[in-house]
Amino acid sequence: MTAHIFSVLVEDSPGVLSRVTGLFSRRGFNIESLAVGHCEQPDTSRITIVVTGNDVQIEQVKKQLNKLIEVIKVLDISESEHVERELALMKVRAGPGEARSEVMQIAGIFRAKIIDVGSDTLVVEVTGDSGKIAAIEDLLKPYGVLELVRTGKIALQRGSATVSSGR
């Protein structure tokens, strides 16, 4: 059971996202994260889906996705050299005083940004791979993480390879 990152190019039409997610729930595949948005081509969106499963399941995910009429291209990016990132926002309890400066220090170490300061909260923005986000979350937990939101993983292959070129 390993995590795979699928980069899926789809027609930019209403309903395409529910076709994709419906397929996952119907066939019992587990989505760990999903990120979607327009991409470099017109009328096309890119969905990045992280799925865990054994080899047979992963093969089925790929084939079933390919069967959807509005899916243009499916690539398991984790099979090749790639870069991946995720962005998380965390609202941390940190009133004026010691806690606040400690949280700001931790953020600094992780190259995270403070993007909002409230009377007794800070919102921390952190970008990285899942390990990095988990690490900062662990460190901030003792202060009280009031809310956490993550974008889901996005990824690209390294070098000149692209999903539409199929490499």
Place this chain on the structure above:
Amino acid sequence: MKSGAQILIEGLTEQGVDIIFGYPGGVVLPIYDELYDADIRHILVRHEQAAIHAADGYARASGKTGVCLATSGPGACNLVTGLATAYMDSIPVVAITGQVPTSLLGNDAFQESDITGITMPVTKHNYLVTDARDLKRIIREAFHIASTGRKGPVLIDLPKDVCTSMVPDVDGPDEQPRLRGYKPKYQGHSKMIQRAVDLLLQAKRPVIYAGGGVISSDASAELVALAEKMCMPVTTTLMGLGCIPTDHPLNLGMLGMHGTEYANYAITESDLLFSIGVRFDDRVTGKIEAFAPQAKIIHIDIDPAEIGKNKQPDVPIVGDAKSVLSDILKKIPESCPHPEWSEKVAMWKKNHPLRYTSDGKLHPQFVIKTLADVLGEKGIIVSEVGQNQMWTAQWFKFTRPRQWISSGGLGTMGYGFPASMGVHFACPDQPVFVLAGDGSFQMNIQELGTVAQYNIPVKVIVLNNQYLGMVRQWQQLFYERRYSYTELPEVHFERIAKAYGIEAATVRNASDVEAAIRTALAHPGPYVLDVRVEREENVFPMVPAGANISEMIVGHHTEHEEE
């Protein structure tokens, strides 16, 4: 300028549609108004489920795409079972539904249901049209998607205002669909084809396992040619019946849960399984680990997702059955006999034929056997679901593809009778017989109204056992005869039919069966034959669910008749 409804009718005509099965309602009034003087024939069914089953039956019998039409909300929802039935068996159907006007979409308007949402998992694709200018393109795409690659149902949801709005006629007549994400692959990979040929030539105990994909791609002739060249016995799935004649010396009949003993033995002992247009369904394989345990597997299918889904093949070939078979045939030398294997298979066939008790009582198998004798090469056989279906699959003598119409993957009771209407319109010169159970017939019995109205000459033979027989059989064998809610009271189908103005008769003795069938066949209109069969007859052989297919329950027969 043209209205959406006009564009729809023109689009259907362009696709060669000459018949639609449908049922009207508020939001499809603009479409019905166009149909009033269109060249397309419309058959008014009595329930939308029957409309889609009829369209499906039309498609199975003709190979063309069937079309049905329903109104929004309840009408559209009544199509769902039929869509799922067509989807499971990969049948090309285009379903058109009305929808509330776009301005009311999402408002829980009167008779609004999100039919594209509801049918997403049971259609190959579906469309909600929001602009009449897209309609022409969408119709072309829908028919293209339904009838190519792995075929399947496509639904087009048409809001009322899209049908009434006037738009300029947008594109020329021969603009082809351009779908970036849909490019079915027909030609098999040459390297894989060579590997398949190598395995075929090395095999000592090869078996062909053929399914609905062979029928769908019209590849039966190629399949039989390969079987004959290689002296390979052929077993078919329920969906594959007819791709080789029942009487062909290489035919082993159906395999799996209610397959023949010899088919299941041959599979179990084979060293090469040539699988084509099949999906290793659990009703076929039983315990998957014990299925063809000694065999190398070649798997040919047009749908890449079927390959490796249930069983990992040694040689996967993605492609169209006809194209791949032709390529393989070209590489096979004239004749490659396996005398020992052929002898062994012949012994199994001789020693373990299908049987039933012949004691003068009215056994359902006898009815089917008699029908086969009366019809000879003629006729198309449609079944309902249950014991009636399995007995027909086992005992009818099929001579050609598309002669056997039955709901395989979904096993939809109530499919057969409405489907037979579509079968008739696809093949008006053929006698069409429905083999029904008393339970299944009552699921869409209201269609007696339709066959009476249009004088559709289908003949329904009800194998009336006053039970949900197949379920009763499981209760008998696996639940200690606790017949929990499976007994049905006596119904006089003859009287029901006559109330609709349809000729009918009741048969209670084996000696009357043949004459009754001949009378039904000779009658120019629809006919219902209520045959009171032995109530607790079982379908054998039977592989219990999840068991090894070589371990069949064969039943007890005091006397028996050879196949």
